[in-house]
Amino acid sequence: SQKIEQNSEALNIQEGKTATLTCNYTNYSPAYLQWYRQDPGRGPVFLLLIRENEKEKRKERLKVTFDTTLKQSLFHITASQPADSATYLCALAYYGQNFVFGPGTRLSVLP
Amino acid sequence: GAVVSQHPSRVICKSGTSVKIECRSLDFQATTMFWYRQFPKQSLMLMATSNEGSKATYEQGVEKDKFLINHASLTLSTLTVTSAHPEDSSFYICSARDRGQGWTGELFFGEGSRLTVL
Numbered sequence: 010s011q012k013i014e015q016n017s018e019a020l021n022i023q024e025g026k027t028a029t030l031t032c033n034y035t036n037y038s039p040a041y042l043q044w045y046r047q048d049p050g051r052g053p054v055f056l057l058l059i060r061e062n063e064k065e066k067r068k069e070r071l072k073v074t075f076d077t078t079l080k081q082s083l084f085h086i087t088a089s090q091p092a093d094s095a096t097y098l099c100a101l102a103y104y105g106q107n108f109v110f111g112p113g114t115r116l117s118v119l120p
Numbered sequence: 121g122a123v124v125s126q127h128p129s130r131v132i133c134k135s136g137t138s139v140k141i142e143c144r145s146l147d148f149q150a151t152t153m154f155w156y157r158q159f160p161k162q163s164l165m166l167m168a169t170s171n172e173g174s175k176a177t178y179e180q181g182v183e184k185d186k187f188l189i190n191h192a193s194l195t196l197s198t199l200t201v202t203s204a205h206p207e208d209s210s211f212y213i214c215s216a217r218d219r220g221q222g223w224t225g226e227l228f229f230g231e232g233s234r235l236t237v238l
Contacts, residue, residue: 018161041224052126052213052229053164060224098163102224107154112163 011036013111015099021117028086030114032099038077039101043108044084047096056097057084089118122148124216126230133204134238141199141233143214149194150216154227155187158211170197194219204237211235 016031032042040061045053059066059075059082066073072085086093096115100108123146133139143153151172156164168189169177176189186208188200197216201208211234215227 043226045227045229050211050232050234052124052215052232053227054229055226058224058226100227107166107169108227109166110164115161 011101011109013099013101013109015097015111015114017114018112019115019117021119022089024089024091024118024120026089028089028093028116028118030084030097030116032082032084032111034080034101038080040104041102042073042075042082043100043102044073044082045098045100045110047098047113053098086116091118091120094118122146122218122228124214124228124230126214126233128233129231130234130236132236132238135205136203138200138202139204139235141201141212141214141235143197143199143216143230145195145216145228148216148218148220148228151194151219153191153197153214153216155189155197155199156213156215158213158232164213201235204235206237209235209237
């Protein structure tokens with residue numbers, strides 16, 4: 010079965026730096042990959058979607074890459090702010106199947 | 121963006137009682153809704169897929185008689201935890217997809233329901 014790993018359980022960075030989170034999977038590449046943000050005690054909020062034939066997607070300070078050779082997606086937050094502190098989840102989907110979520114990385118941006 | 125309302129946000133009940141959680145899409149129609157369970161510092165575990173007008177599809181290991189799902193309309197799905205026990209205590213979250221989007225469309229999540237069974 011598909012195994013999804015997200016770099017570390019927790020990541021601390023200094024304000025203003027770029028945060029880079031990774032999402033690795035083990036089986037064949039999904040058709041789509043999404044990233045969500047989840048705050049404590051709240052439901053996740055959609056951030057970005059990237060398709061298997063896309064290398065990179067951007068939205069404001071966010072950037073997602075998708076490398077099917079490495080079986081990896083990277084999620085970048087540039088000029089990070091304390092308000093970016095949250096848990097970030099990647100989710101993979103194969104054609105006709107539901108999204109499967111990774112364990113998440115808890116990001117803390119220190120002022 | 122689209123809003124999904126989940127109610128109640130917190131519920132405390134005695135062991136053996138049943139608890140109903142509602143999930144409503146407020147400004148869009150959802151033929152498909154999803155129910156998840158999340159333990160502290162763990163990811164979302166898909167429990168079942170709720171399909172409007174038909175039976176829910178449960179994930180392996182999830183007891184359908186324990187977790188009753190009803191999706192009677194395009195804007196409402198309910199999850200009933202029957203004869204709840206302390207081990208059912210968890211954070212339950214629903215999500216919905218706009219019927220106008222394909223299966224890859226973003227999922228809109230409710231705020232979650234914290235169930236505590238005494």
